[in-house]
Amino acid sequence: MITLDQIAKRFKAPAPKASGLGALLKKPAASWVEAVKSVSLQAGNGRITGLLGPNGAGKTTSLRMLAGLFQPDAGRIEVDGIDVLREPQAALARMGILGDAHGLYPRLTARENIVYFGRLQGLSQEQAEARSEALSELLDLKKVIDRRAEGFSQGERMKTALARALVHDPANIVLDEPTNGLDVLATRSLREALRVLAREQGKCIVFSTHIMQEVEYLCDEVVVVSRGSSVARGTVDELKQQAGCERFEDAFVALAFGNEKEAA
Numbered sequence: 002m003i004t005l006d007q008i009a010k011r012f013k014a015p016a017p018k019a020s021g022l023g024a025l026l027k028k029p030a031a032s033w034v035e036a037v038k039s040v041s042l043q044a045g046n047g048r049i050t051g052l053l054g055p056n057g058a059g060k061t062t063s064l065r066m067l068a069g070l071f072q073p074d075a076g077r078i079e080v081d082g083i084d085v086l087r088e089p090q091a092a093l094a095r096m097g098i099l100g101d102a103h104g105l106y107p108r109l110t111a112r113e114n115i116v117y118f119g120r121l122q123g124l125s126q127e128q129a130e131a132r133s134e135a136l137s138e139l140l141d142l143k144k145v146i147d148r149r150a151e152g153f154s155q156g157e158r159m160k161t162a163l164a165r166a167l168v169h170d171p172a173n174i175v176l177d178e179p180t181n182g183l184d185v186l187a188t189r190s191l192r193e194a195l196r197v198l199a200r201e202q203g204k205c206i207v208f209s210t211h212i213m214q215e216v217e218y219l220c221d222e223v224v225v226v227s228r229g230s231s232v233a234r235g236t237v238d239e240l241k242q243q244a245g246c247e248r249f250e251d252a253f254v255a256l257a258f259g260n261e262k263e264a265a
């Protein structure tokens with residue numbers, strides 16, 4: 002189970018380079034980017050929860066804080082009741098995280114990449130090999146499991162990276178835009194794997210996306226994020242009802258950009 006409670010994060014934006022006399026007289030003031038203002042989410046076990054938002058809404062920044070990559074300025078993050086800020090190691094051990102950079106070792110085969118990561122996670126050689134076998138089955142990786150990662154297609158890289166993230170059989174799975182760059186077959190096979198992981202293995206899955214169909218196909222619960230804040234949550238049907246729209250795309254636009262349209 003994953004809880005984000007009103008998390009916030011701002012970054013110092015690089016100051017623009019001043020030129021000419023202005024550069025001598027005045028140092029440009031630093032400005033701040035409020036990447037995440039207030040995002041909250043409750044993701045249960047055996048369920049797929051989607052963080053849906055337009056470009057720049059704050060999805061990746063929220064998931065990076067969940068992954069312990071940097072601290073929030075405010076708010077609380079818990080994984081199975083463990084505070085990510087206070088006990089990062091214990092919380093991370095309960096998560097499998099697929100970020101945007103897949104970073105495989107190109108000279109190792111897919112199997113070696115997965116087993117190596119398993120060993121780093123404290124599994125014995127036998128356990129790591131058994132997990133790599135089971136995951137290559139689940140993620141349909143058998144054809145490439147003994148090929149070097151060098152030259153892998155986007156889909157093969159993503160699946161290997163996902164297998165590596167799941168090698169220690171974590172109860173919670175976090176994915177940042179996992180279908181980015183995947184073709185229709187790879188997308189379908191990933192969706193199927195996520196369904197098995199949630200429905201049959203009881204995993205808590207959180208993923209971010211800006212693709213509405215992704216959410217309609219997969220999610221038990223959706224959190225809509227817009228301009229750094231979570232602005233609505235519910236099932237796809239509940240969100241359509243909340244917005245009074247028949248189509249999910251219209252509901253998303255109304256929920257994510259409603260105030261903006263009124264203000265314009």
Ligand SMILES: Nc1ncnc2c1ncn2[C@@H]1O[C@H](COP(=O)(O)OP(=O)(O)OP(=O)(O)O)[C@@H](O)[C@H]1O
Pocket residue numbers: 012013014034035036037054055056057058059060061062063211
């Ligand atoms: N390190 C950083 N320094 C400055 N600004 C940042 C930094 N990281 C993120 N931002 C800004 O914070 C905002 C949210 O970015 P984020 O990557 O979290 O959005 P996103 O919802 O994942 O978008 P996308 O779907 O385009 O990946 C953006 O305006 C981005 O430019």
